[in-house]
Amino acid sequence: MAHDVSHPKEDLQWVAQRLQEDGESLRRDVDAFSQTLHSPVDKQKLPLWMKVFGILCIIAAAVSGAAVAESIVATVHYYTTGGLDAYGLSSIVVIIIQMVVRVLLVVIFLLFGIRLLRNRRRLAAITTNILFVLLLAGVLCTIMLSGMNWILLGYLGLLVLMVALQTYLDPSLSQERRLHRHLRDQENRQAAEAGTLGLDASGKGYITLNFYNLFWIFVVCSILGLIIETIFHFIVFGGYQDRAGLLFGPFSPIYGCGGVLMTVFLNRFHKSNLIVIFFVSAVIGGAFEYFTSWFMQYAFGAVAWDYTGMWLSIGGRTCGLFMAMWGLLGVVWTKLLLPVMLRLINLIPWNWRYGVTAACAALMLVDCVMTLQALDCWYERLSGDQVTTPIQQFYAKDFDDGYMENRFQSMTIHPDDAVRQGRS
Known part of the structure; x- marks a missing residue:
């Protein structure tokens, strides 16, 4: 609705009211942003099975970390003894990238498990976004180094698992979907x-x-x-x-x-x-x-x-x-x-x-x-x-x-x- 500016006093009152409303809206936005990392959903206790899963993630990260460390040591030894001379520079670069990706996956999975144990479900849901990128990088490196093999099924399974966990950990996602399901048909039609x-x-x-x-x-x-x-x-x-x-x-x-x-x-x-x-x-x-x-x-x-x-x-x-x-x-x-x-x-x-x-x-x-x-x-x-x-x-x-x-x-x-x- 257009505002009638023919009365200056009423116009000033209208401007003051709008500024107040905008200030309240901005305050709500800031409060919502500040609650993104420590939102009320963190107060909802995760079930026992999620805590157990968090422990398994930490254990898996520890075991994988030891395996990755051993692989890095073996590769460095292999390189220092001239074993990698048969490989081209391109192969070595991809091998290094793959090792970096594996190290990051170990660290992020460890962080993911800790956040589950500490009931930081919103932060855990955000962590899955980082895992998506790292898993995709792992897929590309695996294809380049080993071709299409069964290891890719493991990456695919982890990607599907991350999607499911993100949906579960962030209740706002499921709430948004329920709301969208009710409104989508009407909005699409209009x-x-x-x-x-x-x-x-x-x-x-x-x-x-x-x-x-x-x-x-x-x-x-x-x-x-x-x-x-x-x-x-x-x-x-x-x-x-x-x-x-x-x-x-x-x-x-x-x-x-x-x-x-x-x-x-x-x-x-x-x-x-x-x-x-x-x-x-x-x-x-x-x-x-x-x-x-x-x-x-x-x-x-x-x-x-x-x-x-x-x-x-x-x-x-x-x-x-x-x-x-x-x-x-x-x-x-x-x-x-x-x-x-x-x-x-x-x-x-x-x-x-x-x-x-x-x-x-x-x-x-x-x-x-x-x-x-x-x-x-x-x-x-x-x-x-x-x-x-x-x-x-x-x-x-x-x-x-x-x-x-x-x-x-x-x-x-x-x-x-x-x-x-x-x-x-």
Whole structure:
């Protein structure tokens, strides 16, 4: 409601009232923030089984810490006696990173157990966020050093366990979900009717950064990226080449991940000038392209692109030209395509969106896992390893070398470039 400013005295009273209300609101926000670390939920006693679990975490951290310490001592001794000379510098770097990750996991799990025993459930829930990052780093290091093996199931189990524990330890999460379940249908219906479904209600960004929106951005950008790659190759080099990046479907996941990163980092820049968006997009895209190339080569000896000799080439993994293209794509995406993308997402009926998204996300996860397994088995076959396990036999039969070469036409495998098994 607009305020009538024709009466100065009433206007001053109105301003004073608003200042008082704003001051009270600010005080409540400060109190809520101060209670984040020591919130009332800490007064709710954790059940006995959680205390026992905390003790088990401390014991497991102590045992793992001893094993990690022994491994570090053995590795240092191995290095000082020349045992690591057979390994390349890349392998040694990844081994060191993996050791650091393991040490941090031991420390954080120990801290996690202590917080459970001290009934600091909110702090314990926050600790799980750090564990998510460390476990993901452990997964990447394991894939690079050992390929797809059963150790990854342990990491996956711990990730699932952390999700469950975070939900249990922070009651506000479950309370929020219960409230959302009651209000979500009504809000979705009203937003769909008003044409604002998926927009950032706070006004700070353009789109709501939730799993639903980001998943479909990944899917659509993966498809658009494949189309762009195919057209670009046809125009520049002539002829058709399959640029798919997953085992099934018309997807190029590097563009899907790039689209998600652009959306996350540029969401609040949607009103910024084009130059800012361009340079931020160029840096994000170039860094992500470099990391992806590094991981694929060190994990599977795979090379899907090489920009050596091009303008501002950085190790052949990215270059100035393609960073500029990422910058241009970021501008087009933020200013033009993101609104279209939101309208496209909202074509899914609001009452179907979560079920359809869950089913499609499960299929995409299977596609990604099978792609990694197929690449790993392809790498092993080219390395001369014997096909003995059921998984190796399955991929050797249904996704043999000929199939992989035809599916990933822009990719070559050089086993000696990988960091595992002593390769540099």
